[in-house]
Amino acid sequence: MEVETARPYFFGDIGFWAERTEVHKAAYQGQVSELQSLIQSGASVNIVAVDSITPLHEAAARGQTQCVRMLLDAGAQVDARNVDGSTPLCEACSIGNFECVRLLLEYGAKVNPTLTSRTTSPLHEACMGGNADCVRLVIAKGASLEAYDLYYGTPLHVACANRHLECVKVLLNAGVRVNAARLHETPLHHAAKSNSVDMIELLVEFGANIYARDKYDRKPVDYTRPDTPSAHCLQLYESNPLSLQQLSRITLRTVLGTKAVDVVTKLDIPNRIISYLLYQ
Known part of the structure; x- marks a missing residue:
């Protein structure tokens, strides 16, 4: 059955996207009965929009777990990529829907999809959103702790830059390299910029180099404001070597x-x- 293209509909906060089919719309809105009816009528679950978004991307991006399961059971490609290279697992990790992430992994979603210049890994996405439970889950399934994104660096860079302390704890306990660098910038530089004393102390306790210099030849303490708790913290570490x-x-x-x-x-x-x- 050929499914007629639906009129454009609103997607998130970014306005009207390219036209989607009724299958996309049902998956996005969580209309389980409608989606089931369309599938039973022969609608393709792998039909793509002009930006290569599949109905599974739509369902995962909204955490519509029932629709995700229905699409997967009907043969949806679990690792389909949109125009930016993101997979449904990336979308689910981004919004932090644990059940959706678990389900996609159960159906064989790659926890380490090949990265491109426009793609972040599922672990990056989970860290960006501060979704510690999803971070734990994908790490348990073998997510690469050192997956490198051209714009953000490693997942630890992302977690620190976005001030997600619990994600930082999970990554450090999993054995991530605390001094990994992106253009010589370390996660500690991000923690200093965020003025997060708890994060600074945690990173240093795991071996973060307080003397590391970025491409501007600046140490983490150089990114703190004078007389702030984060500045005092880093200055204290500089004047009192670790035991x-x-x-x-x-x-x-x-x-x-x-x-x-x-x-x-x-x-x-x-x-x-x-x-x-x-x-x-």
């Missing part, structure tokens, strides 16, 4: 990397020491 215990802990985490949690929790040592080593 031998802290350095040993950082070295252990660096050597073990992503295996740190698994290895340390199996050691026959008191829980308080395990907690200290992992800083969870």
Whole structure:
């Protein structure tokens, strides 16, 4: 059955997009009965709009879990890409819909789709939106902690730049490289710009280099305003080197990397020491 193209309809806050089919519209609006009827009438679940958006993209972008399942059961391509290279999993991670993310992964969505100059990874999207539960889930499914985006850098850069402390904690505990750089800019530079003392302290405790210089030859402290808590915090670290215990802990985490949690929790040592080593 050939589905007639529907009139344009409003999508989010960006105005009218290119025309969508009735399948796109039903998926976007969560009209389960209508979508089921269209599918049963022979409508294609993989039909694309001019920007390569599929009905599955629409459903995932709105967290319409029932529609997502219905489309997948009807044969929707789980890793379809739109004109920007984003997959439905990227869309679901962006809005932080845990059930939708879980469902797409269950149906085989790639947690590490190939990145392009216009694409961020699902993990980047989850960090950008501050969706810590989704961050945990995609990491558990093998998401690359060091996936690199040309504009944003690593997921840790994204989490710090957007002031999402809980996402930063999840990434650090998973073994992300705390001093990864984008144009010599580290996550600590972002934390300093955000004036987030909690984030600065967390990053430094995991080994962030307070002396790292970006492409402008500026240290993190150079991005703080005088007499602010973040400035005082970084100045204190500069005047008081880390203790031998802290350095040993950082070295252990660096050597073990992503295996740190698994290895340390199996050691026959008191829980308080395990907690200290992992800083969870």
